[in-house]
Amino acid sequence: MHQQPLVRLLDVTRTYPLGRVNVRALTGVSLDVGRGDFLALAGPSGSGKTTLLNLIGCIDKPDSGRILIDGVDVTPVPLHRLASTRRDTLGFIFQTFNLIPVLTAYENVEYPLLLQQVPAAARRKRVLDWLEQVGLSDQARQRPDQLSGGQRQRVAIARAMAGQPKLVLADEPTANLDSVTAAKILDLVEELNARTRCTFIFATHDPSLMSRARRCVRMHDGALVTEQILEARAS
Amino acid sequence: MLTKLALRNVFRNRRRSAITLLVIVFGAVGLILFGGYKAITFHGLRESTIRNRLGHLQIYKAGFERAEARKPLEYGLEDVAQLRRAIQADKRVRMTTAQITLMGLVSNGDKSETFMATGVEPKEDKAMNAQRLVSGTDLPANESDAVILGRGLAASMHAKPGDYLTLMSTTTSGSLNAIDVRVAGIFMSGVKEYDDRAIKMPLAGAQQLLQTTKVERLLVMLNDTDDTAAVRASLTTLFAKNHWALEMKDWSQLATFYHQVVALYNGIFGFIGMVVFAIVIFSVANTIVMSIFERTREIGTMMAIGTTRSSIWRMFLAEGLMIGVIGGVAGLLFGFGISNLINRVHIMLPPPPGYTQGYPLRVMLQPGILITAFLIAVITSTLSSILPALKASRLKIVDALGHI
Known part of the structure; x- marks a missing residue:
């Protein structure tokens, strides 16, 4: 039986007011993302990558078209009612890490689990496990301002993964990191994708990240222009 | 977790939180000090009014208050001994x-002035500690023709202790009578208008002047002012049981000046409370708004x-509550701390309106005042974070994420 895609976009359009003019950020985008995919959205700045991620991430609404996440049409649901979808189904990794500065690395990873009301013992086990997986067991008690950029992004990855999401959305996750750190982060993410079968969608213009993706969708002026399947990575 | 986040965020921008806390502390201290000053003023004024002048309860013959007496002591009490024993x-x-x-005229032979006299029982009056002697002695216990004069009246009459004056008044039968009295001493009550007209004389002397054996009123002094209502109730029962035609008033019904002062101070306290309320509201709201802006x-x-x-919404509300x-x-x-300090250093205040003597600044710490000050701090701080917190919860996620 044909498996339902995790994300399905049908003719999605999004326009932003910018001063007195309306800017078309997305024009009639249709896209299916399968379970376990490792997909890169490539394209220059302003091509609509972030807008597309925001729509898939249920933090923005399309003007027209439909978006289905895990088979559920989220288009008619107000954003504030999608908090549980974001909490249980999605994980976010941001370009600027976006950790909560008053919380330690441990607490940042713990935060989504508290939202999910995971019992204390299981929560603790999972947080420690994820901190270990991203190699930050020794930094658990440190706050974000005591961590390097690479370490912060690792905490952010642990936070995104700890809630056991089906889909992780990452917007330029390596843009604020040096190339060596970026490569390590990519190794980690790639390994996680392979091991957990969690779906990853990246917005990037980093060629090294694109080259690692299994699917690379190029965008230009709010539309999908080409799609490259790099099956070699899958093997 | 929300509580932990809120608490840590309160201490995140320490300088700003410190300024906000300082505003709240100033407000609370202001309320406590003024409330404590108000409390001790009320307490002092109440007790001095009762103990010096009014007594806790006053008993008259039934009809005393409503009837316009045609003659002095028409509604006087006769034979109060049994009544006093019962009370x-x-x-x-x-x-x-x-x-x-x-009331009547006092004369030194050359000049006359109107006077208001109170006929008292010297021993009991001394126990009430009603006045401060400026010169001479207090009323002697067994001398019916001795009087003490208010300071103003003595000055007007050029009288000093040992001098003789003549008092003239209308008797209970309506005729005029006069007696000679010896000035035993001169006193001051602190209220100038009263001291300009006041005479205190033994009850026996007053009865002699009015040619009567009646008394006008019976004052009842209690050990504790808080018992007033209870004693009043039991006396009412006592009078009814014995079929005594009496009426009674308590100090609160008689203390007009006390109630005016209470109303004035409460008005001022309310106004200060409102100012503190407004300052805390704006200060905390500003802190939360700034915090939201920085944390968008x-x-x-x-x-x-x-x-x-x-x-x-709850997180920001919790921050307001914690502040x-x-x-x-x-x-x-x-x-x-400051109240205790003030009570120790004895700061003297100038005389209040109508008084001739200053008094020490004191602050009475009552649980009610402390609780009120604390609650005002907490409630205003929480209230002022409601709207900013609502604003934060309504932020558009995409816009908020793009905020620098």
Whole structure:
């Protein structure tokens, strides 16, 4: 039986007011993302990558078209009612890490689990496990301002993964990191994708990240222009 | 977790939080000091009014208040001995004393002035500690023709202790009578208008002048002012049981000046309370708004990863509450300390209107005042964070994430 895609976009359009003019950020985008995919959205700045991620991430609404996440049409649901979808189904990794500065690395990873009301013992086990997986067991008690950029992004990855999401959305996750750190982060993410079968969608213009993706969708002026399947990575 | 986040965020921008806390502490201390000053003023004024002048309860013959008497002491009490014994049987009663008030002319032979005299029982009156002697002696216990004069009246009559004056008044039968009296001493009550007209004389002397054996009223002094209502109730029962045609008033019904002062001070206290309320509201609201502005992207992140609007709202509300609680507790501690300091250093205040003597500044720390100050701090602080918190919870996630 044909498996339902995790994300399905049908003719999605999004326009932003910018001063007195309306800017078309997305024009009639249709896209299916399968379970376990490792997909890169490539394209220059302003091509609509972030807008597309925001729509898939249920933090923005399309003007027209439909978006289905895990088979559920989220288009008619107000954003504030999608908090549980974001909490249980999605994980976010941001370009600027976006950790909560008053919380330690441990607490940042713990935060989504508290939202999910995971019992204390299981929560603790999972947080420690994820901190270990991203190699930050020794930094658990440190706050974000005591961590390097690479370490912060690792905490952010642990936070995104700890809630056991089906889909992780990452917007330029390596843009604020040096190339060596970026490569390590990519190794980690790639390994996680392979091991957990969690779906990853990246917005990037980093060629090294694109080259690692299994699917690379190029965008230009709010539309999908080409799609490259790099099956070699899958093997 | 929300509580932990809120608490840590309160201490995140320490300087700003410190300024906000300082405003709350100032407000709370202001309320405590003024409230404590108000309390001790009320207490002092109440007790001095009762003990010096009014007594806790006053008993008259039935009809005294409503009837316009045609002659002096038409509604006077006769043979109060039995009544006094019955009242003094109550353990809560410290003592009773009979009084007559009368008006007339006082003359030194060359000049006459109107006077208002109170006929008192010297021993009981001394126990009431009603006045301060400026010169001479107090009323002697067994001399019916001795008087003491208010300072103003003595000056006007050029009288000094040992001098003789003539008092003239209308008797209970309506005719005029005069007696010669010896000035035993000169007193001051602190109220100038009263001292300019006042004479105190023994009850026996007043009765002699008015040619009567009646007394006008019986004052009942209690050990504790708080018992007033209870004693009044039991006396009412006592009078009804014995079919005594009497009426009674308590100090609160008679103390007009006390009630005016209470109303004035309460008005001022209310106004200060409102000012403190407004300052705390603006200060805390400003802190929370600034905090939200600085943390916009953080709020966006929290909402993106699944935090609900109501959780964001509650987090900022909790920050307002915590600022209020911390400020309130600090305000209580400072208020407590400063009050004790003020009570120790004996600062003298100028005389209040109508008085000739100053009095020391004191602050009475009552639980009610402390609780009120604390609650005002907490409630205003929490209230003022409601709207900013609502604003934070309504942020658009995409806009918030893009905020720099």
